[in-house]
Amino acid sequence: MKRLLLVLILLTVLLGVPYGLAKMGIIPVAKLTAKNPALANLARTVGLIPRKQTVKADTKAESSSSPAPDASRPMKVAEPPRPAVQPPVTVSAPVSAGDNAGRQIGWVAKVYENMEPEEAVHIFAKMDDREVVPLLRRMKQRQVAQILALMPPDRAARLSRTLMIQR
Known part of the structure; x- marks a missing residue:
């Protein structure tokens, strides 16, 4: 008994x-x-390495009948959503007019990128193609694809041609 103890x-x-x-x-x-995936998997199972968890970006899809989260697993807390409008950036060095215009277009493109595609299409419908193309060029491809899919086919084709030519 002592030996077992x-x-x-x-x-x-x-x-x-x-x-x-x-x-x-x-x-x-x-x-x-890092070099041994089997060992990393074991460490993850034992709890020495945090599990890779993803947080759903679409919180609207959550239902109220979903089961309560498991208390034994740590939950990843989602960051609060950032506002679509960012505060202006102060620049200490003199900036050329072309560079400043490029920054402004990039900033506006990020605003449209953070919108729902339906809302962006509604606004782009009131804008000229030559105004829309620089914005689309600075947006993420996935968002541009969603926006073009919601546009009338003739305008989407025209914008796509312009994007291909000017690339």
């Missing part, structure tokens, strides 16, 4: 101390498991 104590110390040091970050588990 001694073995259990030794196992607890031999396994518990490294686990505690790894959990506290003293032992760099991420560096040690």
Whole structure:
């Protein structure tokens, strides 16, 4: 009986101390498991490396009947949404007019990029093609694709041709 107790104590110390040091970050588990995916998977299972979790961007789709989150797993907290309008940037060095115009177009493109595609299409319908093309060029491809898909086919084709030529 004493021998069994001694073995259990030794196992607890031999396994518990490294686990505690790894959990506290003293032992760099991420560096040690970077080259071995099986070891990284084991460390993730044991809880030494945080699980890769994604937060759904669309919070409207959540239903009230969803089950309560599991208390044993840590939840990733989503960052609060940033406002679509960013505060103006102060520049200490003199900026040329062309560079400033490019920054303004980039800023407006980010505003449209953060909008719902339906809203952007509604606004773009009231704008000329030569105004829309620079904005589309500075937006993410996925957002541009969604916007072009919602536009009338003839205008979407015309804008696509212009984007191809001017690239």
